[in-house]
Amino acid sequence: MHVLSLTLLASFLAPQDPRNATIQLPKGHQVTGAMLADINIDERVDLVLACYDPATDKRSLRVHLRQAKRGTAFTSAPSRPPFAIDPDVVAFTFLDCSEEAGQELVLLTPELVAAVISKSNGAPDYRQLARHQLLWPAANSSAVVPLRSAAIDFDGDGQGDLLLPKPNGWSVLFQDRKDGAPTFDRTQTITLPKWENSLTKAVQSRGITSEGNAFNMRFGGGRPSGIGGMLVRTSTRTPQCKVLDLDENGLLDLVMYRNDSMHAAMQNKAGALTPTDQQLPLSPNRLKAFDPAFNVQWADFNGDRRTDLLLTSSAQRDGEVEVRVDVFLANQDGGWPDKPDSRLRMQQLARPPQLIDVNADGIDDLVCVTLRTSAMANLTSPKTASFDAQLTMYRNDGGAFVTPSLLSKQLPLVTDSRLRKPFLVVRPGRRGRPGDVLLHTNGHIERRFLNLKGKQLTMAKADARAPVPKRASILVADLIGDDILILTDGEVRHVSFRR
DSSP states (O other): OEEEEEEEOOOSSSOOOOEEEEEEEOTTOEEEEEEEEOTTSSSSOEEEEEEEETTTTEEEEEEEOBOSSTTOOBOSSOSSOOEEEOTTOOEEEEEOOSSSSSOEEEEEOSSEEEEEEEOTTSOEEEEEEEEOOOSOSSOOSSOOEEOTTSEEOSSSSSSOEEEEEETTEEEEEEEEEETTEEEEEEEEEEEOOOOOSSHHHHOOOSEEEOOTTEEEEEEEEOOOTTOOSOSEEEEEEEEOEEEEOTTSSSSOEEEEEETTEEEEEEEOTTSOEEEEEEEOOOOTTGGGSOOTTOEEEEEOSSSSSSOEEEEEEEEEETTEEEEEEEEEOOOTTSOOOSSOSEEEEESEESSOOEEEOOSSSSSOEEEEEEEOGGGGGGGTOSSOOEEEEEEEEEEEETTEEEEEEEEEEEEEEEBOTTTOSBOEEEEOOBTTBOOEEEEEETTEEEEEEEEEETTEEEEOOOOEEEEOOTTOEEEESSSSSSSEEEEETTEEEEEOOOO
16 A cells, blocks of 8 residues: 655744645555545535546545544545546536535536435435536546536525536536425526637647636547557537626626637526627737637726726737737726727746735736746646746736736746646735745745735745655645645645645
């Protein structure tokens, strides 16, 4: 048995030594994904590891409940027997969808949605919730995908619904209760037009990614003896959707980008979705070019309760390629002007800009990570690579992200040898205190606090560190950096930089 080390770095303002706990995993097992969910409804999120055993070519889920005891995070052994994943299962999530207390494991195949209900003797009972054509027409033989954002109370009735990707669109499966029993008979699907450019052919991915504004999976099957690669390869793609109250009526809506338009689905009080399309203020030639920097985001930047637009794109200027971050403030009719209200120019982006309230003033600021064009090759290198990146934070001034910046700091980063991306997490401020930064550098994940001096931010020296072995992968299990998993061959380390 290999030992799965669970390292806790509990820290507040002063550095503290990591607290350790260990759990055991069978020899040879690989962790392919992770998800946090409150499985037993005790107001503490638990850890679910998706594992693969190459020796048997089997997939499984291992649940480790979070303990109340201080100094440990999760149970050292699985809190329940490991759950074997059937070959046709593509993805999973957790949702309260039965008469019993707690959340149920929900499994997604290319055509079915089923919940796993535990019988009195502990044996699993599969209950079909709905038929649904999932985006991916086949399962990955070695991985099952955690869909963190699939479970959502979309209509606000207190019952969790399902938001699932389809080929060329998305579906909302609404949960209703009839005599206490859950049903998912009420379904609405938003179908999008086909892609009109060649971007999908230019960008290939292995596994599931969310590059640009798309949700991808590449899969294959058939491994005849003597052939190292997949026999069949294909890929499918649909845009990610953002859930927000677009028309400010107190109900959630869906918004997506495809081609040169915003495609929204507006929810009324009856829970019905009405599709709407709106042209984005894009250059007419943008669709003809491959633009790795292109990104679309929606939010209310100036506090007028209208949804503004953030467009990121590349352009030629004086013979050099620059990245432009444009802000379009919404008009009274909900549309946007033809020209941006404000623009920032910068170097190549290592990832799309993020909207984060770093100075704890209640308004989202703009966080960008840029690097020189010569360093872009490090992001696709199969080997671990070190390079300098520029972290810049721009203050939100009435909807414009202004200069001078809140903070501009050069940081030495390390690319992940497996996921091939640098690890850098900026966490928002809270309780009137500015946020902090977690980064992978010099063989460690380290935390650096942000301090506010007037209208500027400064970055303190690292006050806490967690070692990262060579050839490790780093996953943020909770999406905000409070729970980090460091994956290596035969070992997983959990690091928690608590605030």
